[in-house]
Amino acid sequence: xxxxxxxxxAAGDDPTEGLRAVRALRDLADRLETLQVERARQLGxxxxxxxxxxxxxxxxxxxxxxxxx
Amino acid sequence: MFERFTKDARAAVxxxxxxxxxxxxxxxxxxxxxxxxxxxxGHVPAALEACGLRPDDVAALARDAVRRGxxxxxxxxxxxxxxxxxxxxxxxETFGSGALDRAARRGTRRRKHWPFTAxxxxxxxxxxxxxxxxxxxxxxxxxxxxxxxxxxxxxxxLLEAALHDAGSDVAALxxxxxxxxxxx
Numbered sequence: 001x002x003x004x005x006x007x008x009x010a011a012g013d014d015p016t017e018g019l020r021a022v023r024a025l026r027d028l029a030d031r032l033e034t035l036q037v038e039r040a041r042q043l044g045x046x047x048x049x050x051x052x053x054x055x056x057x058x059x060x061x062x063x064x065x066x067x068x069x
Numbered sequence: 070m071f072e073r074f075t076k077d078a079r080a081a082v083x084x085x086x087x088x089x090x091x092x093x094x095x096x097x098x099x100x101x102x103x104x105x106x107x108x109x110x111g112h113v114p115a116a117l118e119a120c121g122l123r124p125d126d127v128a129a130l131a132r133d134a135v136r137r138g139x140x141x142x143x144x145x146x147x148x149x150x151x152x153x154x155x156x157x158x159x160x161x162e163t164f165g166s167g168a169l170d171r172a173a174r175r176g177t178r179r180r181k182h183w184p185f186t187a188x189x190x191x192x193x194x195x196x197x198x199x200x201x202x203x204x205x206x207x208x209x210x211x212x213x214x215x216x217x218x219x220x221x222x223x224x225x226x227l228l229e230a231a232l233h234d235a236g237s238d239v240a241a242l243x244x245x246x247x248x249x250x251x252x253x
Contacts, residue, residue: 024142031172
């Protein structure tokens with residue numbers, strides 16, 4: 001990956017590439033969130049602890065992860 | 070465009086939706102389509118066999134790929150300086166082998182409607198063009214296969230790899246599908 005391509009995509013020179021990168025980042029972040037939240041819960045973290053760490057409300061984190069963990 | 074689909078082609082697209090439903094996929098991509106094309110009642114299985122592939126094996130391969138979850142866009146991540154291989158490696162260290170794939174599958178939720186991914190829509194569009202190119206009136210499962218093979222998509226890459234392993238290639242499968250199309 002050359003410097004030019006990297007800057008081009010990150011800076012959103014071409015919206016198609018820029019938005020594609022944003023989507024890929026969100027997808028990756030979602031997966032990491034799933035893994036991290038699951039692990040935190042296994043280690044005994046409360047939903048409130050998890051919510052505080054993610055900077056969201058307890059309700060939000062419970063709604064998103066509560067059912068599968 | 071869908072009004073030009075034959076019964077086999079409609080069954081393949083409908084089947085892809087059902088595969089997505091069963092596997093709880095977030096969306097429908099060309100891998101779902103490959104599952105139903107390879108296991109359908111159309112002409113694709115014969116074309117696959119002509120290239121030394123067992124249709125059941127291809128369907129199973131595509132189904133496994135669907136189960137592994139949605140594919141992360143490594144190229145787009147690389148463009149913003151993220152090395153997906155490295156992230157994967159570290160995630161495996163902490164969460165066990167294949168963690169990111171697993172997280173995608175668990176992350177899926179029940180849906181009422183499954184959207185087609187952009188590359189799946191592109192493949193469907195290309196199938197129309199293949200039908201026109203071959204002078205065929207309707208779009209059947211062979212044209213769908215040709216559409217998948219012509220677009221840069223997960224289903225096409227999967228077929229390419231399977232063909233390579235069988236000592237064949239995409240060109241041979243295209244020829245076989247076109248021959249099937251002419252014979253019909």
